[in-house]
Amino acid sequence: MENKANETIDIRAIVLQMLVDTIEKRAFSHIVLNQAFSSYTLSHQDMVFLGRLYHGTLERLIYLDWIISSYSSVKLNKMKPVIRNILRMSIYQMLFMDAVPDRAAVSEAVRLTKKKGLKGLAPFVNGLLRAFQRGGIKPGMPENVKHSAPLWLYELEVKELGKKRADAFFDASSDAEPKLYVRMNLNAASKEEIIQMLEKDGACVEEVSDVKEALKLSHVGELTELSAFKKGFVSVQDLSSMYVGKMAAEFSNADSVRQILDVCAAPGGKSLHLAERFPDAYVCARDLSEAKVKLIEENIKRSGLKNIQAEVFDALVLDEPRKEKMDIVLADLPCSGLGVIGRKADIKLRVTEEDLHELSKLQRQILEVVSQYVKPGGILIYSTCTVNQKENQENAAWFLEEYPFEKLYERQFIPGEDECDGFYLTVFRKADQKQSGKE
Numbered sequence: 001m002e003n004k005a006n007e008t009i010d011i012r013a014i015v016l017q018m019l020v021d022t023i024e025k026r027a028f029s030h031i032v033l034n035q036a037f038s039s040y041t042l043s044h045q046d047m048v049f050l051g052r053l054y055h056g057t058l059e060r061l062i063y064l065d066w067i068i069s070s071y072s073s074v075k076l077n078k079m080k081p082v083i084r085n086i087l088r089m090s091i092y093q094m095l096f097m098d099a100v101p102d103r104a105a106v107s108e109a110v111r112l113t114k115k116k117g118l119k120g121l122a123p124f125v126n127g128l129l130r131a132f133q134r135g136g137i138k139p140g141m142p143e144n145v146k147h148s149a150p151l152w153l154y155e156l157e158v159k160e161l162g163k164k165r166a167d168a169f170f171d172a173s174s175d176a177e178p179k180l181y182v183r184m185n186l187n188a189a190s191k192e193e194i195i196q197m198l199e200k201d202g203a204c205v206e207e208v209s210d211v212k213e214a215l216k217l218s219h220v221g222e223l224t225e226l227s228a229f230k231k232g233f234v235s236v237q238d239l240s241s242m243y244v245g246k247m248a249a250e251f252s253n254a255d256s257v258r259q260i261l262d263v264c265a266a267p268g269g270k271s272l273h274l275a276e277r278f279p280d281a282y283v284c285a286r287d288l289s290e291a292k293v294k295l296i297e298e299n300i301k302r303s304g305l306k307n308i309q310a311e312v313f314d315a316l317v318l319d320e321p322r323k324e325k326m327d328i329v330l331a332d333l334p335c336s337g338l339g340v341i342g343r344k345a346d347i348k349l350r351v352t353e354e355d356l357h358e359l360s361k362l363q364r365q366i367l368e369v370v371s372q373y374v375k376p377g378g379i380l381i382y383s384t385c386t387v388n389q390k391e392n393q394e395n396a397a398w399f400l401e402e403y404p405f406e407k408l409y410e411r412q413f414i415p416g417e418d419e420c421d422g423f424y425l426t427v428f429r430k431a432d433q434k435q436s437g438k439e
Helices: 011-024 029-039 044-059 061-071 081-096 102-115 119-135 151-161 163-172 191-200 239-250 269-277 290-303 353-373 393-402
Strands: 180-184 204-207 214-218 234-236 259-262 282-287 308-312 326-332 374-384 405-413 423-430
Touching: 011 029, 011 044, 011 081, 011 102, 029 044, 044 061, 044 081, 061 081, 061 119, 081 102, 081 119, 102 119, 151 163, 151 353, 180 239, 180 269, 191 204, 191 214, 214 239, 234 269, 234 290, 239 269, 239 326, 239 374, 239 405, 239 423, 259 269, 269 282, 269 290, 269 308, 269 326, 282 290, 290 308, 326 353, 353 374, 353 393, 374 393, 374 405, 393 405, 393 423
Parallel strands: 259 282, 259 326, 282 308, 326 374
Antiparallel strands: 180 214, 180 234, 204 214, 374 423, 405 423
């Protein structure tokens, strides 16, 4: 996207292009959204409208497509990409954005159609939307469509969670505003100082009892403009993932921990939390590419922490000199991301059932390697941001059968039950080799 700072902003046209890039060209939603915010000078009101319309349309895509198909004689895959995305975002406005009158949603759809050089299709767009305005949602919508979930994914979650919990999971992951948590760096400033700084900048702050460093924020505006963020006193991190640092501290003696390794660390939130929790330890934060490590380094610089360093390293490659040298190893591994579909709705559109099998195998391959870094009596934390037994509980059970570790803690966070993203973590302790009977 080009910089449009000096031009009149057409928010709906921007959202339309974002949807085309994400749905038709398979771009990642968080990258598309960040590019839009950095390319255009938007008021806070415009940013909220853009984010809501873009994210909401993606989140409800399967639901919206079913409605369009119930009114159109032209199959969705036969429509021009611009037209089907104009229809999607327009019906979303009519159903879920009370501040937008139906007539405005329809007229704006027609205007966009003409603006895109498709004047001849304007009557089709107008007619379909007017018909929907009169007729509403037709009966017969399947259960998975009601939750805008692919059929295979809906059936999987119903099988694993039961229908009531699965429905709650998908409802909680729908287009409600995702909760914003930040982690305080209490080594840099006191909780009272940080809260006062946030409130002075206009944020509404709610303390969280579960994790001492956690705060829930609302009415923030641009987070990166907050003084506490600029000074490195707070970092964005969901409450569920803060449990990594919390549990690491709970099951370790902080005075004796000297070496910590995070094998898949980008963008570095959990690594930084460990560095804060264990100020006398050295934290090595690794990831596979220069680009990912650069993200970690940027966050390290902002934090001001001196006991952490980032480096490029493949988690599948054994680093012999580090064998049995680590007090704590964090393996927050690549996963399907089903726990964060409330933030990245395009995950539902791109992940497949086969991906779950392949990711599960990859996780086992990484665990085989990185478990060797844990010293006897040390801690291994295995975590993912998904809600899927194959990638979580089944892998943890497999690991216990194959390697000389004991399970100290296990938890699956599920949206709809927990006030946070979907997240899984298990804490293992490596047995003393003399006691384990395994080399």
